[in-house]
Amino acid sequence: MYAILDIETTGGKYNEEGITEIAIYKFDGHEVVDQFISLVNPERPIQPFVANLTGINNQMLRNAPKFYEVAKRIVEITSECVVVAHNASFDYRILRTEFSRLGFEYERQSLCTVELSKKLIPYQESYSLGKLVRGLGIPLSDRHRANGDALATVKLFKLLLTKDSNKSIITEAVRIDTKKQIDDKLLKLVEQAPIATGIYYMHREDGTIIYIGKSKNIKKRLNQHFTNDNRKSRRIQQEVESVSFEITGSELVALLKESEEIKRNKPKYNRALRKTKFDQALYQFTDDNGFINLKIAKVDHRKTVITTFSNRQQAKSFIHRWTEEYNLCQKFTGIDTGKNNCFNYTIKQCFGACISEETPQEYNVRVQQLIQNNSFDSQDMIIIDRGRNIDEQSVILIEKGQFKGIGFFNLNHQINNIEILRSIITPMEHNRDVQHIIQSYTRKNKKLKVVPISKS
Template structure:
């Protein structure tokens, strides 16, 4: 069951507006079965430009019922209904604000016909109610009056129901007051990430990386990120569309990849700190660093040559370590060699790796 509505207001500061007119049509998916239309005394002045737009002035509303006098009727006609409106977030916010003033928590699931139209009518030149109805051949009377706009929205919603052949898009477009769809979507994203060591990338709807995270358990770290209550974390949660990841196998490669990616991508919601300086050279100018790979039969290897970090690769344990020429062809090259050197040197000062293998100074294809 649906309650299709339109509200006209006084205008003014956010959440200080008052309702001047309301129209609600109760719709069962086939026909209108009830309706409520009324002017409302907002007990505040109407903004001049709003009066010109709607034709509703302060004098017209002097003897109209106040909101508390029609609140019960609104609750009755919208009971067990999904609220439908063109720009539903506005109409629902206005209703909630009025009910909040009465000390009543008005909670409804909503569908916005603007968002729904964008999914089902992709060739429309505009999604404003008037232009959209004109494009679709839907007659509109009393534009910018609650009754005229609400009834036009009824006709628009009928058309959208017909276009949604499988009845999936409308169901998916319901915005639940308890955010259950959003919570389920976030849970699905978290479940798609493994409980392994690595780096994860949070993308927005356009595919842009807006945050990079890391951890020994990526799923756990991603979940921690989504439950944080900081301003930045909440912005990330609001904008996340998908999460990709790369397994690294060990803490050094996790740290290395994380900071190199931060430096290269510069995601909007990461804090990028300057690295502490270390001495410019390694103890050995050329060597291979071996550590755990992503799975038991694999090693991660980093090549340092002539005191520069060249790149990293993952190799099978059976790989012959003296075949350096083969290893070179497998490397993922590192661009910011100075940053990589700082990260690796800082790590080796406090941590151990599986093995360091020196490369002969005379022949960089020979290991000693």
């Protein structure tokens, strides 16, 4: 659990500043679950340049609560939380100073989004909150006011969690928050899980990830893990101490993240799942008469494939479907091996390529359309799918036929500008597995939005 906050102060000498405004958002890693926003009477004058910067003046604070009146609420909302702030050393120091004046020792673990941003989003022009979020396309209103800056930090931190491929943020938080073993441990873990699409990480007590999974209903899937009686499930049940999860909204994003996370982290109980299994592929060749033929065969990584399939039955099912959809000749798709015209010609679904009633040029246009629609070789495009909430969408970036990574956006200008798009994308590795996942998912989900991108 995180307490993401921002504090405005009077300015002045070091450790003599007073708080003028505070905003705290309690964030469970997925959504805000509580919040506290208040002006504070600092009982000392505000420096003129600070008043000009924030718009908060002495008159506004005359009737505001003093710090001791809001201290209890601050303790409550940050209890058992990691304090997160942009330049956390400043905000945390101010809080500790104010509590110290009340004779209270305030201690929390803290994370700084400046430091995290430098690590996870390198090469930015500036890491000041305003310039950083503007460069990432994150909306920011009420700059230099606690609520506006805290809300922007929430959105920035959410992006950082997504970009944290090594899961160092989550692992550190798990290590901090690990509690002693309790009765009904597994039941409590299930109760805390969301009914949502995403990936989940099972941790040992020291934070080590022992299993990674993906599900359209994380709560239901965990329940299956913890009620199964097979040997692997029983071992997991004994070792797991906590479960963290990442909601993706999109099943495709979950599949891609699961594949990469398993390869990256090599969890103890994912050994059999580190490689996606597909052994059939669709190939093309041009015959002596100039017609493009399609052929299903075992995957050969030395050859260029159009797309891949999990098994031969799936491949045959799709080649039959595409033959009808694109009015192709069954002889040139390997379905009909007879000597005369194909069966589809007799029912007017083939235009006679098999008996030279259609030219190779006319026929090949439709074959090329099929290939274009089912292979992203050399293409620049984005795939848009569901986001983690109703106001958000996910985006998958493909450049020159190479999968570049995933991201989430709220505003269209974030994906219409290629530089901002690259900034919000979490880079991921392109390999045959992810190519198979994307192609397989897009051909099964025809309503998915696939948009070519122009870099001009």
